[in-house]
Amino acid sequence: MSKDKTQKSVQTTGHSWDGDLQEYNNPLPRWWLWAFYATIVFAVVYWFLYPTLPIGRDYTKGIGNEITYTTADGKTVTTHWNTRALFLKEQEEARKRQAVYLEKLAKASYEDIAKDPELSAFVFSRAKVLFADNCAACHQRGGNGVLGEYPNLLDDSWLWGGTFADIQQTITNGRHGNMPAWKGQLSDQQIGDVVEYVLSLSGEPVDADRAARGKTVFMNNCAVCHGQDARGQKFLGSANLTDKIWTIAKVPQANSLDGKRNAVRQVVENGKRRTMPAWKGRLSDTEIKILTYYVHELGGGQ
């Protein structure tokens, strides 16, 4: 600033600090001043166009700046400008862009989707996002689940049924699985016997006598849910105990026969309650349809 040509002509503010420190009173730069006036004009125009000024218990809604949108059920609404109406307008435009697929999808049966490569490609790309946002927290991103807690969706073993209708029902309304705890209900001896029987169903080299006794215990107590043939019943979500696929007992993680016995005993003694949340309301019918198709395709559905 020392070579500033205004040095001679411009006045100082008149303040003086430490005896010799002074401050120039330069005029504001023109461009800055005009930009400042422009923001004031902008603000005034804005007051009229957008909801701004409070008046009593209401506020100005903006003039000549209305939004017209159509809701999902086909009602056309015109309202003053606001971010929520703007959002509904964007939803409408997105629906229009996807309509070519979504309308087709709403009408299509699951078999139709499988036959139409373009539609099934759309379903898969939507499903991956939906699955990651909603399902992966329990069933894991790949659908492999967590042994003992959340079912594996990749295998072809289904607790609640693996048809399209069953899977859709499961996602829509959720499921409550309840294996009761048998500790105290059955003696330690009886539990040991039934464990032998259950393992024998999977071809494990168990004690044949105990397994035979265990069969009686099974028929009297377990068969009500798991069925006489121990193949499970899908309306109860009871597991098939004959297919060597374990959904709760951590048998696959056990290295020895005793380890396997322990794993099954854990479940018999303590039981297991599991909940699949209901997604109705949170996901649309079409989204549930997309996920049903995806899950069915993941696990070799029935």
Next chain:
Amino acid sequence: MKHETIETNAGWLIVLVMIVISIGGLVEIIPLYFINNTVETVKVDGKDTIRPYTPLELRGRDIYMREGCYLCHSQMIRPFRDEDMRYGHYSLAAESQYDHPFQWGSKRTGPDLARVGGKYSNAWHFQHLMNPRSVVPESIMPNFPWLKEPLAYADIKERMRALKAVGVPYSETQAEYDANVKRFGKDVADKLNILKADDNLIAQATQGNYDGKPDDVSEADALIAYLQVLGTMVDFSKFEEGYFAEFR
């Protein structure tokens, strides 16, 4: 007062600068207290469906704040398409009306939780709180193993009275209770009764069985009860799609 007096006196400068700056905020905030539409009307069959938290949920909210959950999780779904697709319907002002302080947050290191209620099972929440990576391998959320500890709720009545003092409609007198019955229905009004807070808290924790152990009342019971109610008080299928846009 002369300009020079202000400029050469740090105390005056601070006070007056604060007053000038606060005007900008106050003219935006104060009118909202008087405008009818600020908090949306959310009534189904003549009853408010958004209610204050039950005693157990309230303690859960306290734990949510104690653990600093709001530092990584927001509770505010904005009216944007991407947020709607991931989290659900945008948040309403009415949904935070009994929150003191609100838990909107400003940072999403983890996902938004405004509509997490009902999304996962209680068992999932418990496992996830104990060890998030056992269910979400890529999670960076810390473990909270101490939430297994028993819940302290001896002061639950005082906590509710404190909120009542700032306008949350918990009831103590018969008249207040009757007003709640009229406003929320009997079932909800019973849960907002300060005099029965302890019984209500224990009943909800044992019946809800949030942590997988029915007999005890743990901090996890409270926190999961709170998480499971987030964003579930408004049934949006009961309202026209454009209804809430009319309040802005």
